[in-house]
Amino acid sequence: MSKISVGAEECVALGAAGHVLEAYPNREVAFGTLQVARALPIKERRMVGPWCFLDRFGPKSFGDEKPMDVAPHPHTGLQTVTWLVEGEVLHDDSLGCESIARPGGLNVMTAGKGISHAEQTPKVNTGILNGVQLWVALPNETRHIDPNFQALEEVPTVELPGGLVQVFSGALANLTSTANHYSELVGADVQVHPGEQVEFGLDPRFEHAVLILNGDCTLEGQVLEEKTLYYLGTKRSEIQFHSREGCRILLIGGPPFPEAILMWWNFVGRTPEEIAQFRADWVNNDRFGEVTAYDGPRLRAPELINLARPNPVS
Ligand code: MN
Numbered sequence: 001m002s003k004i005s006v007g008a009e010e011c012v013a014l015g016a017a018g019h020v021l022e023a024y025p026n027r028e029v030a031f032g033t034l035q036v037a038r039a040l041p042i043k044e045r046r047m048v049g050p051w052c053f054l055d056r057f058g059p060k061s062f063g064d065e066k067p068m069d070v071a072p073h074p075h076t077g078l079q080t081v082t083w084l085v086e087g088e089v090l091h092d093d094s095l096g097c098e099s100i101a102r103p104g105g106l107n108v109m110t111a112g113k114g115i116s117h118a119e120q121t122p123k124v125n126t127g128i129l130n131g132v133q134l135w136v137a138l139p140n141e142t143r144h145i146d147p148n149f150q151a152l153e154e155v156p157t158v159e160l161p162g163g164l165v166q167v168f169s170g171a172l173a174n175l176t177s178t179a180n181h182y183s184e185l186v187g188a189d190v191q192v193h194p195g196e197q198v199e200f201g202l203d204p205r206f207e208h209a210v211l212i213l214n215g216d217c218t219l220e221g222q223v224l225e226e227k228t229l230y231y232l233g234t235k236r237s238e239i240q241f242h243s244r245e246g247c248r249i250l251l252i253g254g255p256p257f258p259e260a261i262l263m264w265w266n267f268v269g270r271t272p273e274e275i276a277q278f279r280a281d282w283v284n285n286d287r288f289g290e291v292t293a294y295d296g297p298r299l300r301a302p303e304l305i306n307l308a309r310p311n312p313v314s
Contacts, residue, residue: 006272006304008264011137013047015207015256016233021220026056026211026227034060034067034129039211039229041263048209048231049254050183052078052261052268053135056211056227059086060129062121067129070119072291072298074282075111077143077261077268081179081187082107082119083168084131085213085248093117094289097149101131106152106168108179111268112138114278114287115147118294132213132250134187136169137261137268142182150180162196163241165189170254173200185254192217192243199240208232208239208253215247224249265302279304 016022024044026037040054041047060067068089082089082101089101093109094116101107109117121129138145155168156175167175169187177187186206192198192215202208209231210219217224219241224230232239234256241249262269267278279301281287291298 006264006275008262008272008275009041009045010260011041011045011047011052011263012260013049013207013257014045016231018233018235020231020233021222022231023225024229024231026229029055031055031057032069037227042229042231046231047137047257047261048207048252049185050136050139050257051134051185051187051252051254052137052263054211054229054252055133057132058128058130059214062127062129066121068119068121070299071296072116072118072294073266074114074116074278074288075109075266076114076278077138078111079136079138079181080107080109080111081134081136081169082131083134083187083189086126086130087128088122088125089131090120090122091117091149092291092293093149094291095147095149096292098293099149099151101151104154104166106155106177106179108150108152110138110145110148110180112143112145112147114281116288116291116298118291134252135268136181136185137257139183140259140270143268148180152177152179155179160198160200163193163198164191165198165200172251183254186252188251189213190241190249190251192241192247192249194246195244197240197242199238201238202236202253204235204237205255206253207234207256208236208251211250213248213250216243216245217247217249218242276304
């Protein structure tokens with residue numbers, strides 16, 4: 001038995017055997033001064049393939065203020081994947097990488113054994129914030145690798161009858177993203193044109209989930225609600241979306257993740273002892289480097305012995 005209690009969330013890809021269509025309403029979470037809709041992790045502890053975290057932010061219009069301003073904070077054992085519908089997010093990390101994520105492009109940060117980064121609305125901006133940030137859990141054999149950062153200016157895109165598919169992670173519809181990943185997965189943005197339907201193949205070994213980004217969408221005769229993650233299970237070899245007024249849908253999936261992970265604050269690990277070490281290393285300015293490009297203090301780690309589960313800051 002472990003001696004350390006960290007109040008971490010244990011998350012497992014449960015991998016429903018076969019078709020399901022389960023609705024999980026998102027949770028509204030404060031993210032600094034910004035309200036975000038958290039779609040993953042689901043309270044039932046479910047991952048979707050290796051995807052273990054999904055925050056939907058915006059759409060939000062703003063003036064002189066800075067809606068996103070997340071001071072330097074650490075990550076381990078995961079990748080952050082930032083995909084925007086509109087607007088821009090400035091990333092700075094402890095490797096010295098700086099990048100502005102924009103619609104159509106992708107930022108992928110692989111934390112591996114440890115990295116820190118800051119995310120904020122850049123000074124020059126369009127006054128709109130609208131996108132998602134996802135986390136991918138790294139498998140055991142690669143979760144201790146050196147950190148790296150990758151920015152893609154564009155991702156593979158195909159115009160299908162009735163709509164447009166952009167594949168930002170993994171492979172779908174005969175397209176393969178060049179984003180660095182360490183286990184099989186798919187992440188895509190599907191647009192359905194007004195009054196149309198879009199259909200494409202899926203890998204039946206994968207479990208999948210979908211989230212509406214905007215507009216109206218019907219899947220298998222069911223109208224999908226906003227701010228709800230729909231878990232689709234496994235063994236689907238195709239999918240078909242319909243829309244009256246047009247829509248955009250986020251699709252994620254992968255083989256059910258074969259390991260149970262522990263998520264606490266911004267760390268993904270396997271044991272409470274490991275999480276405690278990650279926290280101690282952040283407190284002691286070890287392991288995670290420094291984000292020199294950010295002007296201001298870094299985030300403090302929550303207290304370790306805490307039965308309330310600290311929200312990740314992403
Ligand atoms: Mn982060």
